[in-house]
Amino acid sequence: MKKQLGQNMGFGLLFLCIGTAIFFLGSIIYFIAIRGFQIVSWDFITQVPREAMTAGGVAPAIVGTLYLTVGAVLFSLPLGVACAIYLTEYSPKSFVINIIRMSINNLAGVPSVVFGLFGLAIFVKLFGFGVSILAGCLTLGILVLPQIISASQEALLAVPQSYREASLALGATHWQTIRSTVFPAALPGILTGVILSIGRVAGETAPILFTAATFYNRGFPDSLFSEVMALPYHIYALMTEGTHPQEQTQIAYGCALILLALVLAISAVAIAIRQKHRKAYEQ
Amino acid sequence: MYRIRERIYKGLFTLLAFASLIFLVGITLTLFIEGLPVFKEVGLFDFVFGKSWYPTYEPPDFGILPLILGSLWVTAGAVLFCVPVGVGSALFINELAGKRLKAVLKPIIEVLAGIPSIVYGFFGMVVIAPFIQRLLNLPVGLTAFTGSLMLGIMATPTVCSISEDALSFVPRSFREASLAVGANRWQTLTRVVFPASASGISTSIILGMSRAVGETMTVLMVTGGAAVIPHTLFQPVRPMTSTIAAEMGEAVMGSTHYHSLFAIGLILFVITLIFNVIAELISRRFRKKLGLGR
Numbered sequence: 346m347k348k349q350l351g352q353n354m355g356f357g358l359l360f361l362c363i364g365t366a367i368f369f370l371g372s373i374i375y376f377i378a379i380r381g382f383q384i385v386s387w388d389f390i391t392q393v394p395r396e397a398m399t400a401g402g403v404a405p406a407i408v409g410t411l412y413l414t415v416g417a418v419l420f421s422l423p424l425g426v427a428c429a430i431y432l433t434e435y436s437p438k439s440f441v442i443n444i445i446r447m448s449i450n451n452l453a454g455v456p457s458v459v460f461g462l463f464g465l466a467i468f469v470k471l472f473g474f475g476v477s478i479l480a481g482c483l484t485l486g487i488l489v490l491p492q493i494i495s496a497s498q499e500a501l502l503a504v505p506q507s508y509r510e511a512s513l514a515l516g517a518t519h520w521q522t523i524r525s526t527v528f529p530a531a532l533p534g535i536l537t538g539v540i541l542s543i544g545r546v547a548g549e550t551a552p553i554l555f556t557a558a559t560f561y562n563r564g565f566p567d568s569l570f571s572e573v574m575a576l577p578y579h580i581y582a583l584m585t586e587g588t589h590p591q592e593q594t595q596i597a598y599g600c601a602l603i604l605l606a607l608v609l610a611i612s613a614v615a616i617a618i619r620q621k622h623r624k625a626y627e628q
Numbered sequence: 629m630y631r632i633r634e635r636i637y638k639g640l641f642t643l644l645a646f647a648s649l650i651f652l653v654g655i656t657l658t659l660f661i662e663g664l665p666v667f668k669e670v671g672l673f674d675f676v677f678g679k680s681w682y683p684t685y686e687p688p689d690f691g692i693l694p695l696i697l698g699s700l701w702v703t704a705g706a707v708l709f710c711v712p713v714g715v716g717s718a719l720f721i722n723e724l725a726g727k728r729l730k731a732v733l734k735p736i737i738e739v740l741a742g743i744p745s746i747v748y749g750f751f752g753m754v755v756i757a758p759f760i761q762r763l764l765n766l767p768v769g770l771t772a773f774t775g776s777l778m779l780g781i782m783a784t785p786t787v788c789s790i791s792e793d794a795l796s797f798v799p800r801s802f803r804e805a806s807l808a809v810g811a812n813r814w815q816t817l818t819r820v821v822f823p824a825s826a827s828g829i830s831t832s833i834i835l836g837m838s839r840a841v842g843e844t845m846t847v848l849m850v851t852g853g854a855a856v857i858p859h860t861l862f863q864p865v866r867p868m869t870s871t872i873a874a875e876m877g878e879a880v881m882g883s884t885h886y887h888s889l890f891a892i893g894l895i896l897f898v899i900t901l902i903f904n905v906i907a908e909l910i911s912r913r914f915r916k917k918l919g920l921g922r
Contacts, residue, residue, distance in 0.1 A: 351815075355818070359724060360720060361716070362713050362719075363717040363733075366713050370743075370781065370784075377751065423644075427640070427641050427644035431645035434641075448649040451904050455652075455655060455897060458844040458873055459842070462658070490651070494648065518633075520633065551845055577746040581746060581848075584754075601747055612738070
């Protein structure tokens with residue numbers, strides 16, 4: 346009897362835990378969606394800001410986020426995939442592998458603001474890029490590198506060993522096997538990882554704080570070396586700068602909704618693809 | 629001909645594989661080079677244990693104890709929230725949720741882990757802070773507690789997701805053996821499954837803590853930003869990360885202030901590095917214990 350009671354209470358507690366988690370996370374999404382939908386419209390997405398950030402749209406910030414995200418992924422994708430191929434396909438002495446694996450793990454744990462400091466000291470100051478799209482892309486690219494490596498590694502490891510053996514048995518060289526057999530088979534998995542990392546990059550604020558972002562641009566950025574508006578930074582700036590807190594908060598709700606929708610949609614798509622893909626291998 | 633090409637490709641991949649190492653070393657060197665002048669000018673002891681942070685006063689004070697304590701309080705509060713809720717949710721998903729519910733909950737938690745920190749900061753600022761201010765009748769709603777709560781909510785999906793992975797690694801036979809000797813499901817869960825995955829779960833807790841210490845935008849927006857040594861959870865604090873983010877814009881390049889912000893970055897970097905190494909060691913032991921190899 347007592348045993349049964351203990352079990353019921355315990356399970357009730359666990360139910361409470363997941364309830365709490367879902368309540369808080371759900372209410373964040375609910376609040377931002379309700380308030381955000383009041384302001385988001387076609388004009389809000391396609392117009393430039395007007396009247397000292399109190400009216401108009403946020404198109405430059407959306408475009409800026411797009412530039413930064415695409416640039417960062419273009420930088421880290423080749424590096425990350427190459428690193429993953431080395432780790433899974435060319436397994437040499439385990440000492441080297443251990444050092445690389447350790448540095449990937451530790452790089453993944455570095456706080457995002459520290460990446461910002463690094464970008465400021467190296468890309469902005471030392472390389473002389475200034476506060477620019479280029480400096481922001483490179484900083485964000487380094488930030489997502491560990492994520493792209495581990496996703497690619499997971500995808501490559503999931504390719505059955507028999508694929509490699511079959512290719513080598515037909516007389517293909519090691520590189521030919523990687524290029525024509527292993528890589529195509531792993532491609533969907535790698536792409537999933539890339540999509541997930543896009544979601545991460547789009548939402549990052551701290552790394553671009555001193556390397557790329559600006560509160561206000563007249564129009565759209567015209568070169569790799571211009572400052573850029575970005576959605577996450579724009580939310581921060583709207584809440585902490587400017588002289589019309591009421592109107593700015595409304596616009597910030599709109600930006601938060603767009604950002605949230607963007608990031609959640611991207612990661613949902615990636616996770617759905619992965620789920621499907623994992624099943625395909627299991628069967 | 630083939631052999632040369634094979635060698636070239638292998639060399640190329642070897643080179644590129646070292647990129648992460650190069651970046652990690654680059655970050656470490658940058659922080660050391662830009663941060664060390666402070667230890668010379670202010671002194672390591674006075675910098676780390678100095679009780680006041682007035683970088684723009686004349687004469688300035690560069691003591692980061694209030695900032696370290698700010699980070700510590702906020703992180704501790706976040707852990708008190710995210711560990712029970714995150715681990716409890718993981719246990720629920722692993723033990724109580726049916727196959728279909730599990731197939732829905734796991735990806736949802738994973739998607740939620742991707743909500744950008746700026747969104748938590750914004751939500752904390754416009755919804756939670758005014759609510760807490762009214763509820764507890766405080767002069768301001770932007771306090772260490774608000775920061776803890778937001779960070780705790782934010783870290784919950786991470787803790788839950790990694791803990792659930794650890795739980796699902798526990799072999800079925802453990803569970804079956806326990807049920808076979810007459811334990812009920814709750815006893816099996818708390819005395820067999822949970823202890824077997826305890827080190828895996830502690831990895832998730834340490835990674836969650838590491839994330840909370842290093843989190844910037846959320847604490848920047850909701851902790852109020854007062855650089856004083858906190859006495860209760862219900863007063864504004866200024867954690868290390870938000871100090872860097874808030875002051876880098878106004879710090880003159882090459883000044884002691886500028887260097888001190890890099891030195892704070894260095895200390896943060898070292899703290900998270902220690903967390904990650906501990907997590908790595910524990911998870912390696914865990915995998916060995918359950919015979920999972922690497």
